[in-house]
Amino acid sequence: xxADAEDRGSLxxxxxxxxxRAAAFLQLPTPDDPxxxxxxxxxxxxxxxxxxxxxxxxxxxxxxxxFREAYFSCARNLLDTIVGNELAMQRGVGFSIQLPNDExxxxxxxxxAWSEDSPFEIVLWIPLVDVYRTKSMFILPLAHEARWREKxxxxxxxxxxxxxxxxxxxxxxxxxPYGKVLLFTHTLMHGNHVNHEATAxxxxxxxxxxxxxxxxxxxxxxxxxxxxxxxxxxxxMTYEQPRGFTE
Amino acid sequence: xxxxxxxxxxxxxxxVASRPVRGTSFPQQVQNLVVRDYAQRNGLHYLLSSxxxxxxxxxxxxxxxxxxxxxxxxxIFFSIFMLPQSKVRRLEIYDRxxxxxxxxxAALENLTLRAREDIVAMEDLMDVELTLPSLPMAGRYxxxxxxxxxxxxxxFWSTLTEAL
Numbered sequence: 001x002x003a004d005a006e007d008r009g010s011l012x013x014x015x016x017x018x019x020x021r022a023a024a025f026l027q028l029p030t031p032d033d034p035x036x037x038x039x040x041x042x043x044x045x046x047x048x049x050x051x052x053x054x055x056x057x058x059x060x061x062x063x064x065x066x067f068r069e070a071y072f073s074c075a076r077n078l079l080d081t082i083v084g085n086e087l088a089m090q091r092g093v094g095f096s097i098q099l100p101n102d103e104x105x106x107x108x109x110x111x112x113a114w115s116e117d118s119p120f121e122i123v124l125w126i127p128l129v130d131v132y133r134t135k136s137m138f139i140l141p142l143a144h145e146a147r148w149r150e151k152x153x154x155x156x157x158x159x160x161x162x163x164x165x166x167x168x169x170x171x172x173x174x175x176x177p178y179g180k181v182l183l184f185t186h187t188l189m190h191g192n193h194v195n196h197e198a199t200a201x202x203x204x205x206x207x208x209x210x211x212x213x214x215x216x217x218x219x220x221x222x223x224x225x226x227x228x229x230x231x232x233x234x235x236x237m238t239y240e241q242p243r244g245f246t247e
Numbered sequence: 248x249x250x251x252x253x254x255x256x257x258x259x260x261x262x263v264a265s266r267p268v269r270g271t272s273f274p275q276q277v278q279n280l281v282v283r284d285y286a287q288r289n290g291l292h293y294l295l296s297s298x299x300x301x302x303x304x305x306x307x308x309x310x311x312x313x314x315x316x317x318x319x320x321x322x323i324f325f326s327i328f329m330l331p332q333s334k335v336r337r338l339e340i341y342d343r344x345x346x347x348x349x350x351x352x353a354a355l356e357n358l359t360l361r362a363r364e365d366i367v368a369m370e371d372l373m374d375v376e377l378t379l380p381s382l383p384m385a386g387r388y389x390x391x392x393x394x395x396x397x398x399x400x401x402x403f404w405s406t407l408t409e410a411l
Contacts, residue, residue, distance in 0.1 A: 088375075222356050
């Protein structure tokens with residue numbers, strides 16, 4: 001689902017924080033136009049330094065006290081509707097910069113539920129620039145998902161690359177202008193490919209799930225934090241039955 | 248009341264487990280790596296870890312670490328989920344640590360207890376974690392064949408699926 005960011009001011013703050021940290025890392029002046037600066041970052045950072053830049057920005061996200069609240073506010077009502085009103089939120093932030101024609105930062109076709117993630121999780125994916133065609137991510141629409149999932153065992157030898165080639169016609173590249181957010185279930189196959197557009201992709205992703213639904217290997221405490229717990233749940237969690245009766 | 252750390256106190260004692268943490272057994276070598284890495288990243292002087300005994304519900308080594316608190320800046324647990332399941336006992340432990348001006352760190356979860364205000368977030372986490380086993384699927388989504396078959400046979404899920 002693609003929707004308008006519910007708190008555009010917070011999204012702008014996140015983008016400004018990101019652009020300013022990137023400029024500081026690259027010893028450049030603070031950009032007047034974050035969007036133009038981010039789009040054109042390919043001319044200012046080599047693929048070899050890209051991961052260091054990415055990690056520096058992730059550290060800034062972690063150490064910025066308002067960041068998580070701001071991120072959540074971009075889709076608070078949407079999450080309430082789709083996921084629930086008692087939520088666990090990923091503690092860290094997924095962050096990606098994909099330079100034009102860079103083959104080092106690819107995320108092959110996958111579903112997160114195939115590895116450490118619980119299928120009860122939802123991803124809030126927010127681009128910090130306009131993304132479209134190969135500058136964006138692709139996703140396999142729900143209408144095709146079951147058919148390709150059943151075919152997967154046939155690709156034991158050809159691997160994910162062969163699977164991608166064969167299903168490419170069914171994949172959808174998501175055009176998402178800055179100011180909008182994407183909420184999707186990572187049980188759907190998705191990924192990215194070489195960015196053949198002229199400008200760089202900057203995107204963030206954070207997982208949410210209903211607090212009291214099953215977790216997989218990304219667990220409460222080390223990966224997720226409770227962010228909303230309602231009063232009735234607090235009462236129930238700490239309630240103790242009368243004890244000490246004897247027959 | 249929380250006290251300021253005294254200058255004659257030194258270092259952060261590691262505290263690792265000999266029994267599974269949330270159902271997973273971590274080699275002590277790995278636990279110590281996690282604790283040492285946490286200490287290094289946070290600029291804490293690491294002191295050789297105390298290892299809790301394997302007997303269920305045994306906290307003798309934790310008791311020894313708590314007794315040592317007047318000489319320490321704090322303790323670094325491998326995981327916050329090594330704390331006792333009893334809320335009363337956990338609150339007593341927080342009291343002892345904060346009351347002596349010390350800190351509790353949990354390396355795996357990257358959590359810190361430095362002040363009474365930090366207790367709420369830590370206890371929210373513990374309360375939810377201890378509630379999960381009471382939920383459908385025991386709050387755990389397993390991906391092996393046997394678990395998937397069990398899930399398919401679980402009346403909770405079949406009733407829910409029919410309702411949908």
